[in-house]
Amino acid sequence: MDAKAREIDIIFRKLHMDTRNTNEVHGVFKYDGIPVVRTRRSFGNAKYVPADKIRCQLKVNEQQFAGLISCSVSEEDYIKILMEKGIISKPKPDA
Amino acid sequence: MATAEAPLVHSAQQLESGTAYIPAGQGTQYFGGLLGPQHGGPFPLSNVPVMILPSDQLPNPRPSLVLFAGLRDPKLRMKQAIPLDVTVEEGHVIVNWAAIDEFGSGDALSTAINDFAYALRALYWYLAGVEELGPDLANIKLTLSQYIEAR
Numbered sequence: 001m002d003a004k005a006r007e008i009d010i011i012f013r014k015l016h017m018d019t020r021n022t023n024e025v026h027g028v029f030k031y032d033g034i035p036v037v038r039t040r041r042s043f044g045n046a047k048y049v050p051a052d053k054i055r056c057q058l059k060v061n062e063q064q065f066a067g068l069i070s071c072s073v074s075e076e077d078y079i080k081i082l083m084e085k086g087i088i089s090k091p092k093p094d095a
Numbered sequence: 096m097a098t099a100e101a102p103l104v105h106s107a108q109q110l111e112s113g114t115a116y117i118p119a120g121q122g123t124q125y126f127g128g129l130l131g132p133q134h135g136g137p138f139p140l141s142n143v144p145v146m147i148l149p150s151d152q153l154p155n156p157r158p159s160l161v162l163f164a165g166l167r168d169p170k171l172r173m174k175q176a177i178p179l180d181v182t183v184e185e186g187h188v189i190v191n192w193a194a195i196d197e198f199g200s201g202d203a204l205s206t207a208i209n210d211f212a213y214a215l216r217a218l219y220w221y222l223a224g225v226e227e228l229g230p231d232l233a234n235i236k237l238t239l240s241q242y243i244e245a246r
Contacts, residue, residue: 023213024213024214026221031229035225035228035232036229037231038221038232040214042200042210047200048184048185048187048201050184050189053189056196059231086230087230088229
């Protein structure tokens with residue numbers, strides 16, 4: 001498997017994304033059961049994985065994307081990133 | 096990417112139309128070699144300009160933008176064409192619809208567009224089957240509805 005494809009699979013697993021395999025691997029990140037972000041990567045060694053385009057679909061910058069692949073950005077961190085961008089609604093404060 | 100490598104041309108000469116006399120017995124030595132200037136042809140002198148450029152200065156024959164309407168799903172109809180940016184990364188062609196961050200990739204423009212069509216169909220049907228979506232995916236679904244409709 002291509003190194004970039006492996007890196008995308010690391011992100012799929014770290015974020016516990018719902019994945020389905022067709023001609024490609026489609027991944028959906030859900031928050032409170034609601035799909036909020038989707039991405040995909042192609043199967044096969046010969047398939048090119050445009051990491052930058054996948055990064056855009058995941059709504060992170062290059063540093064955050066690198067952190068998702070390594071250890072520095074956790075699933076909780078990712079949720080905070082998406083909250084700051086308004087992609088996930090912030091939880092209402094307890095009354 | 097499967098592209099033919101152009102031979103390096105150091106110098107070139109545009110020959111006029113006409114005929115050249117090759118002495119008997121010497122014909123084979125001209126094959127693969129240079130023909131001399133030709134004389135006495137029935138055609139007027141050529142006015143076709145010729146420009147020899149190094150390969151890194153050749154104009155890019157691939158468009159930077161294409162309009163996509165080839166969804167290839169009998170259950171879907173395109174309402175308007177989708178503008179796709181065309182770029183090349185590491186020898187692979189990438190087409191990208193910036194409005195929804197959807198892309199396709201391939202060894203050539205046609206395969207990248209096919210990949211995009213596949214991704215777009217999959218995305219459309221996935222979003223169509225989900226009632227509640229986050230704001231970004233809801234916006235993508237709304238954008239898709241402006242370009243694609245079910246038959």
